[in-house]
Amino acid sequence: MKTIKNTDSFNVLGVKFVNVTEAILYAIKGWAKNGIYVGKDAKLYPCFDSEDYASENRFFWNIVFARSKEELDRKLVELKSVSPQSDYNKFSEALAPMIYWAGDSFYDVMVTDDIEAQ
Numbered sequence: 001m002k003t004i005k006n007t008d009s010f011n012v013l014g015v016k017f018v019n020v021t022e023a024i025l026y027a028i029k030g031w032a033k034n035g036i037y038v039g040k041d042a043k044l045y046p047c048f049d050s051e052d053y054a055s056e057n058r059f060f061w062n063i064v065f066a067r068s069k070e071e072l073d074r075k076l077v078e079l080k081s082v083s084p085q086s087d088y089n090k091f092s093e094a095l096a097p098m099i100y101w102a103g104d105s106f107y108d109v110m111v112t113d114d115i116e117a118q
Helices: 020-029 050-055 069-081
Strands: 002-004 010-012 015-017 036-044 059-066 098-101 109-111
Touching: 015 020, 020 036, 020 059, 020 098, 036 069, 059 069
Parallel strands: none
Antiparallel strands: 002 109, 010 015, 036 059, 059 098, 098 109
């Protein structure tokens, strides 16, 4: 496990992502980028009052990458079965390549060892 800045670009399975938000966009839309499929398991930050519920838009992000739709589907089933650590962190080298981001601009992104920052 290593960390990169949330604004850093990174390579996954030979494909470059501009930053973590681009990977999140691909996961949300269900798109593949140059043949690399991106999936997510995310959770909204906790809300404690009506102001939180009205304005909270940050998520904890667990993102996995795969070379095929079938591999992605398998990884997502496995990811959803993982018991989260604090802050909905399901980071696991066993699901590599994978990233975890706590969803706020001051947090770094945890990445598996096979992801290279650019």
